[in-house]
Amino acid sequence: MVWAERHRGRLAALAIAAVVIAVGVPLWWKTTETYRAWLPVAQINELAQLQLQLSVEVEVVFSKGTLTAEHQKKIPPSNTRQEEHVVDETTRLRYRYETRYRTATIMEEDALNQSTAAEADISLHMLSESPSGSVVIYVVPESSTVLPEGVSVYVGQRRTALLRAGGQMRVAVALKEVLASLETWIKQVLQVMSFSHGDITAALSDRVRPGDRSREGLADSMRAFKSSPGYEITFSLLNPDPTSHLLHWDVEAAISSYIQPLLSKMAPVANFSIDSQILYYAVLGVNPRYDPTLNAYTLNADSLSHVINPVEARLGSSAASSNPVLNFLLYVPDSRHSPLHITDHRRHTVPSNAFSSPRWGGIMVYNVNASGTELPVDVHIDMRRVMGVFLPQLRLMLGVQSAAPPPGFLIGPCGNAGLADWELDRLMWTRSVENVATATTTITSLAQLLDQIGNIVINDNIAEQVSSAVASLQLAVGQLEVGNLGLAMQYSKEAILQSERAFFDPSLLHLLYFPDDQKFAIYIPLFLPMCVPILLSLLKMASEVRQRPGQGQAKKD
Amino acid sequence: KRNQCYFKRSLNVVCTSRFWFNYRHVANTLSVYRSVKRLGIPDSHIVLMLADDMACNHRNPKPATVFSHKNMELNVYGDDVEVDYRGYEVTVENFLRVLTGRLPPSTPRSKRLLSDDRSNILIYLTGHGGNGFLKFQDSEEISNVELADAFEQMWTKRRYNELLFIIDTCQGASMYERFYSPNIMALASSQVGEDSLSHQPDLAIGVHLMDRYTFYLLEFLEDIHPSSTTNMKDLFKVCPKSQCVSTPGHRTDLFLRDPGSVLITDFFGSVRKVEITTDTINLTAPMVHLEDTRPVRELRTEIQTYMDQLPVAEIIHQKPKQKDWHPPDGFILGLWTLILLVFFKTYGIKHLKHIF
Numbered sequence: 001m002v003w004a005e006r007h008r009g010r011l012a013a014l015a016i017a018a019v020v021i022a023v024g025v026p027l028w029w030k031t032t033e034t035y036r037a038w039l040p041v042a043q044i045n046e047l048a049q050l051q052l053q054l055s056v057e058v059e060v061v062f063s064k065g066t067l068t069a070e071h072q073k074k075i076p077p078s079n080t081r082q083e084e085h086v087v088d089e090t091t092r093l094r095y096r097y098e099t100r101y102r103t104a105t106i107m108e109e110d111a112l113n114q115s116t117a118a119e120a121d122i123s124l125h126m127l128s129e130s131p132s133g134s135v136v137i138y139v140v141p142e143s144s145t146v147l148p149e150g151v152s153v154y155v156g157q158r159r160t161a162l163l164r165a166g167g168q169m170r171v172a173v174a175l176k177e178v179l180a181s182l183e184t185w186i187k188q189v190l191q192v193m194s195f196s197h198g199d200i201t202a203a204l205s206d207r208v209r210p211g212d213r214s215r216e217g218l219a220d221s222m223r224a225f226k227s228s229p230g231y232e233i234t235f236s237l238l239n240p241d242p243t244s245h246l247l248h249w250d251v252e253a254a255i256s257s258y259i260q261p262l263l264s265k266m267a268p269v270a271n272f273s274i275d276s277q278i279l280y281y282a283v284l285g286v287n288p289r290y291d292p293t294l295n296a297y298t299l300n301a302d303s304l305s306h307v308i309n310p311v312e313a314r315l316g317s318s319a320a321s322s323n324p325v326l327n328f329l330l331y332v333p334d335s336r337h338s339p340l341h342i343t344d345h346r347r348h349t350v351p352s353n354a355f356s357s358p359r360w361g362g363i364m365v366y367n368v369n370a371s372g373t374e375l376p377v378d379v380h381i382d383m384r385r386v387m388g389v390f391l392p393q394l395r396l397m398l399g400v401q402s403a404a405p406p407p408g409f410l411i412g413p414c415g416n417a418g419l420a421d422w423e424l425d426r427l428m429w430t431r432s433v434e435n436v437a438t439a440t441t442t443i444t445s446l447a448q449l450l451d452q453i454g455n456i457v458i459n460d461n462i463a464e465q466v467s468s469a470v471a472s473l474q475l476a477v478g479q480l481e482v483g484n485l486g487l488a489m490q491y492s493k494e495a496i497l498q499s500e501r502a503f504f505d506p507s508l509l510h511l512l513y514f515p516d517d518q519k520f521a522i523y524i525p526l527f528l529p530m531c532v533p534i535l536l537s538l539l540k541m542a543s544e545v546r547q548r549p550g551q552g553q554a555k556k557d
Numbered sequence: 558k559r560n561q562c563y564f565k566r567s568l569n570v571v572c573t574s575r576f577w578f579n580y581r582h583v584a585n586t587l588s589v590y591r592s593v594k595r596l597g598i599p600d601s602h603i604v605l606m607l608a609d610d611m612a613c614n615h616r617n618p619k620p621a622t623v624f625s626h627k628n629m630e631l632n633v634y635g636d637d638v639e640v641d642y643r644g645y646e647v648t649v650e651n652f653l654r655v656l657t658g659r660l661p662p663s664t665p666r667s668k669r670l671l672s673d674d675r676s677n678i679l680i681y682l683t684g685h686g687g688n689g690f691l692k693f694q695d696s697e698e699i700s701n702v703e704l705a706d707a708f709e710q711m712w713t714k715r716r717y718n719e720l721l722f723i724i725d726t727c728q729g730a731s732m733y734e735r736f737y738s739p740n741i742m743a744l745a746s747s748q749v750g751e752d753s754l755s756h757q758p759d760l761a762i763g764v765h766l767m768d769r770y771t772f773y774l775l776e777f778l779e780d781i782h783p784s785s786t787t788n789m790k791d792l793f794k795v796c797p798k799s800q801c802v803s804t805p806g807h808r809t810d811l812f813l814r815d816p817g818s819v820l821i822t823d824f825f826g827s828v829r830k831v832e833i834t835t836d837t838i839n840l841t842a843p844m845v846h847l848e849d850t851r852p853v854r855e856l857r858t859e860i861q862t863y864m865d866q867l868p869v870a871e872i873i874h875q876k877p878k879q880k881d882w883h884p885p886d887g888f889i890l891g892l893w894t895l896i897l898l899v900f901f902k903t904y905g906i907k908h909l910k911h912i913f
Contacts, residue, residue, distance in 0.1 A: 206674065206715060223832075226673060253844045304831045309599045313637070322666055344833050354834040359565075362834065384840045392836040416842065445713035453706060503714060506659050509650065515700060 013537035020534065034455055037463035043470050044447045047440050050207065052433065053094040055483035056194050057134040058186065063104040063112050065141035066165045071175050075101045079179075085197060091207055091437075093200060097190065098483075104138065112140055112162075118412055120146050121156035133425055133485030135193050136160045137186060152408035153189055158421040161189050188406055193422040195429040203434040206441050223358040224399035227434045228270060229493055230323040233259075233394070234361075235276040236315060237381075240283045241334030245368060246376040249330070251276045254383035258391060262418040266398070268489050269424075269431055273323075277316075285310035288337055294349065296339045299365075304342070304355050307363065326397055327361030328390045330381070332368055339367040354389045362393035391418050400427055428489045432480060435492035439473055442499040455514070462505050469498035564718055565676045566598050566827040571606040571652060573684030573693045580764040581755050583611045584625045585683045585725055585771040587633040592778040593679070594637075596826025604655055604670050606642035608684075608694055618762060625767050625775065627759040641668050649699045656680075656707045658716065674715035679723070679824045683771065686726030688749055689734075705735040712738040719812070721824045725770045727752040730806040742789065742812045742819070746770030746796070747803035754802050769801045783826050789816040 067075070083095040104112065111123035130136050140146060140162055147154055147164050154162040163185055225231065235255070239247050255274055263272040284307050288297040299307075317325050333340040341349045342365060354364035364386060368379045400423050405411055414420045443466065450456055476491035572586035590605055612621050612634045623634040642651060654660050655670050672678055684691060690698040711717055722743040724732050729745030736743065746753040746768065755765035756772045767775075773796040781787060793807045793816070809816050822828075 250844065250846070253846045257842065257844045258840055301831070301833060305829045306597075308829050308831075309597055312599050312601065317666065322669060322671065342833070350833050350835075352834045352837050355831050356834055357829050357831050360829065364834075383844060388838045388840045389834060391838050391840070393834055418838065442714065449710060449713055452709075504658050504660075506654070506661050509653060509657070509659050515702070 010537075010541050013534065013541065017534050017538055020530075034457050036450075036456075036458040037460045039447060039450070039458065039463055039466055040470055041447060041451075043474075044443055044466075047470065047473060048444045049090055050437070050440055050477075051092045051094070052436070052477065053096060053481040054195070054200070054429065054433075055096045055098065055481060056190065057131075057483055058097055058099045058190065059130070059134065059136045060099060060101050060182070060186065061104050061108065061136065061138045062101070063138060063140050063144075064109055065143070066139045067103075067178070071178060072103060074175050075103075077101065081183075083197075087201060087204060091204060093197075095197075099186070108138070112138060112144070112146060114146060117146050117148070117151075117154040117156075117162055117410070120162065121154070121158075121160060121412060124156070124160055125158050130159045132421075132428070133194075133483055134159060135190060135422070137163050137189060139163050139165050139182070141165055148410070150408070151410045153185070154410045154412060155189075155193060155405075155422065156412050156420075157415040159193070159425065161193060163189065188409075192405055192409065192411075193426065195426060199426075199430050200433055203430040204437045206434065207437040223396060225324045225326070225359055225397060227431045227438070227496070228324050229497055230271040230273070230321065231398075232317065232321065232323050232325045233263075233272060233274045234315065234317065234325060234327050235274070235390075236327065236329045237276075237278045238282040238284075238311070238329055238331045239278065239280050240332075241336075242280050242376065244335040244370055244375050244377060245332055245379050247278075247332060247379050247381060249278075249381040249386075250383055254387050258384075258387040258418070259394070261416060262391070262394070265417040265419050265424060266427075268486060269427060279314060282311060282314055283334075284331065288333075288340055291341075291343075294341060296341050297333070297337045298341050298343045298349075300347075301342070301344050301355070305357075308357055308360065324359070325361075326394070328393065329361070329363040330386055331363060331365050332379070332381075333365060335370050338370060340365050341367075352389050354393070356393045356396065359397070361397070362390060364389050395419070398427075399430070400424075425485060428485050432476065432485070432489045432492040435489075435496045436473060436476055436480070439469060439492070439495040439499040442496075442503050443469055443473070446499075446503045456508055459505075459507055462502050462508065465498050465502035465505075469495050469502060472498060564823070565672070566593075566602060566824065567670060567672045567676045567678045567717075568593055568598060568603040568681075569606075569655065569670060569678065570603065570681045571647065571683070573608050573647060573682065573691060575609040575695055577611070577614055577616045578764055579609070579684075580611050580623075580762070581767050582683045583607055583609065584623050584633060584767050586681065587623055587638070588625050588767070588771060588775045589681050589723075589778075590638070591633050591635065592775060592781075593825050596778075596781065596822065597783050597829075598825075598827050600637075600639045601667070602671075603639070604641050604668065605639065606647045606652065606655075607640050607644075608647040609644065616763075624759065624762065625772070627757050627766060629759070629761070639667070645694070647694060649693050649697050649703075652693070652699065653703065653707050657710045658714070670716075672716050674718055676717055677719045677721070677824050678717045679721045681723045681725075682732075683725040683768070686724070686728055686732065688728050689731045691724070691726055691732060701732045701735045704732060705737060708736060708741060709738045712740075719814075719819075719823070723774075725753060725768050725774075729753065730808075733808050736808070736811060739811055740813055741808075742816065743808040744792065745806045746801065748806050751803040770796050770803075770805060773800055778821075778825065781821050781825065783822060783828050785820075785822065787821045789819040789821065792821060 062072070062075075077100065079099045079101070081097045081099065083097075085093040085095075087093060107127055108124065111127065112120055114120040114123060124138070136159055138160060142165050144164065147162060152164050156162070163182075165182075235251055237247060237249055237251070239245060255276070259274070263274075266272070284299075286299065286303045286307050288299045290296075291298045311329065312327075315327060315329075342353050342355060343349055352364070353367070354362060356362035366381060366386065368377070370377045370379075395418065400419060412420070414423070446466065450458060472491050472495035476488050476495055479485075479488035479491060568590075570586050570590050572582045574582040586605070586607060590603065593603065594600070611617060612623050619629065621634065622629075622632045625631050625633045642655075655668070658670065660669055670678075682691060684693070686692060689701045692698050708720065711720075718740065720741045722733060722736075722741060724744070725746040726732075727747060728749050728751065730748045733741075733743035733745060734749075747770075754769050756767045756769045758765045777792065777795045789809075793805075796805050798804050812819075
C-alpha cells in the first residue's frame, strides 16, 4: 500500500515537473519576449556598401567652321567616359559622362550669329529644352564674335554653354586630336555646370568622416545649411527708434516679386515657408563707434559676431516644426546713431552694409535720412535694394555656390528667378547624393543599434517605414545611375523622411536596460518557491532509483 | 587642426533633485547655465531641466532669487532664465528622449536638442547619485549603462562632434565608467566610494547654497572670456582634494584630440562666425503689388449678448434636489454580514430567537 502511494507521489512529482518544463518554460519565454518585427537586414547590409553611379548626358554641337568637312563625316555619334573614385572602404563613386556629338541645325546657326552671348543664349533656349541634369555645349569657331575677347566659355541661364574652339583645333589634323583637345575644355565646363569630385565628397560627409580639410573648404561646407526637406525663412524689420522713424516696408510684394520665384524654382529641392515680422525697440547690443573721418558711426567686423545673440532671443520662430530657420534682419539705426556703416577688417566701408552668419542668416543695416521737422518721419524702405542684398545671402545659405569660375569662363546673369537652371541642377546633384548618404547611414545605424540592444521593441510601423525607406533608397540610387535627376531627388527626399521618421520614432526607447541583479530580484520570489519542492522531489526520486538495485539485491538475498 | 569656431555649441544642463533642502543642486545648475550664457551661447541651444522650483518656493525668504554665494552676493536666477523642462517633466525618460532625439513630433523646438554632426555638446548633471546610478526626482534612477547606450545612439546618428560630460554627485566617477563611444570627455566631482560635499550654508536662507565642485568650477569659469585660450588641462585641476575633500576625476581616453589642445571655449562659449556680404544683385524688375484678395466681411446682423456670467438664479433659489433611493452600499452590507456570521458561529444558531 505504502509503495503504491509512494509510486503515485512519484508520478505526480514527475507530471508536475513535465508540465513546468514542457508548458511553463516556453510560455514564460514567449510572454517575456520583446516584440521585434522583421526588418530587411540583408538589403540594409547591401546598402552599407554604397556604390554610387552618377550619369550625365552631354551634348556637343559643332557649329559651322569648327570642323572640316571630312571631320564632320567621321564624327562618332557618341562617346562614354567613366571615372572611378574610391572614397573609403564602404563608398565608391563612378561618374559616367555620355557624350553625343552632332552638327548644328540651321536655326541654331542663326541663333549663334547674334551679337552678344546673352542674346544667343536666349534664342537657343527658344529652340529646344534640355532635360534636368544634362548639359549642352555649343562649339563656336575661333573667329566668332558672339563671345567677347579673352573669354573661352560662356555659361548661360539654362543648361547651355558656348565654347570657343581653341587654336589646337586648327592645328590638329586627326579627328582624335581634335576631340581630345575639346575634352579638356568639356571637363572644365562640366565641373562648373554639373558637379566636381570635391562637391560630391563634401556631400558625402555624413558617411565619410572628413579628414582635416583646408580652412576654405571647411568654411564653404559650413556656410550652407545641411540638406533638409523644408526650411523656414523669416524676414524681420528692427526699429529701435519708433519715435523718430515710422517705417513702411511692403515686404509681401517684395517677397512675391523677388524671393518667391527663386523658392518656387527650388521646389524640387525643398519646401519653404516664409514669414515676416516687425520688432520695435530692438537694439543691436553693440555700441557703434563714431568715426569723424566718415562722419558716421561704424561697426567693425570684429564686433559683428556679438550682435546676433542678444537679437536672436527676441526673434522667435515657428515652434511647431524642427526645420532649419533662416533669419534675415533689416536694421534701421536709431537717430542718435545714424548713419551707421559696417567696416571690414581693413577699415573700409562695406558697400552692401550687410553681413551674414553661416547657417543662421543675414543682417543688413539700412540708413535713413531723418531730416524733417516733424517726428516721426515717414520712411518708405526701398525693398529692391534690400532684396538685392538678401537674395545673394539667401543663395549662399541654400548652397547655390557661386565659387570663382576657372579662368576664361564668363557666367551669364541668372535670370528672373535668381537661379540658373544649371545652378539648380548642381544643387540637385549634391543634395541627392547628400540625402542618399544620410539616409543610408541612418538606416544602417538603426539596424546596427537594434541588433546591439536586444531589448528594444520594434513595432510594425517602424518595420514598414524601414522597408519603404530601403525601397526609396534603392530607387534613388537607380535613378542616379540612369541620370534622371528630378526623380532621383524626389526619391532621395522620400528616403530621408522615412529613415529619419523610423530612427526617431518615440517608441524605440522602451526596455533599454535591465541590470542582472534586478532580473534575479524579480524572478526569484516567483519561481523559487515553486521550483524547490519539484527539485527536491526529483532529487529524492533519483536517489531512490539509485538505491533500488541495491535493495532489490538485498531482498533477493 | 580643424578650426573649432565653426562648430555649433549645444548644452544640456540637468538638475535632478526635488525638495527645498536640495536648493544647492538647482543653484549648481543655474550657475553653469549663467556662465555659458555669459560666454555667448544663446537660449535656443540650451536645454535646461530643473526638477523643482526653488526661486518661487514657499520657503524661499527672498522670492524669485537663487543665490550661489553666502551673504546673497550673486543671484544666479537673473531675469532671463528659460527653463525648458520643469518640475515633474524632468524624468529619466524625458532626459533620454532629449539626448537621443526620440521626442513626439509635437515637441516644440525649445525642448529639443537640435544638434548635428557639427555640434560640440556639454552635458552637466547634478543631484544625488551612487555607484552606477543617478537619482531622478527621488523616485527613479538612471544607470551608467543606460547613459552610455544613449551616448552610443547619439554617436551612431551623428548627433555630436565632441561631447563634454560633467557630473557633480556623490560617487560621480562611476557614471562615466561605462562610456564606449568616441569623442567623449568626462569630469566628475568625486571617485567611487567618495561623497561630494556641499560648500557653505547661508543662515538667512537656511540651506546649503552650492556644492564644492561646482562652486570652484564657477570661480574658474568667471575668469574665462570668449577669446581666452585656457585649455582642458586647467579644467581638470579645478577643485583639488584640499578644497573639495573628494577627489575629482576625469576620463579622456575616448577623446580623439589631446586635452591640452582643447580650449574651454570649444564647449562653454561660442563666438559666431560672420562674413561680410560682398555680392549684391541689381534687381530691375518692378515690384508686383498684391491685390487684396481677402473677402469683404459682411456685417453681422444678429444681436450678440454676453453669456450669463454668474447664474444667480440657480444659486439662490435652489430647491432641495430629489435624491434617488439607492440600496445600501456593499461595504456596509458586507460588514454587517460578517458580524452576524461571527456571532452565530460563536454562540450557535439557537440564539437566533433572541434577535427576532
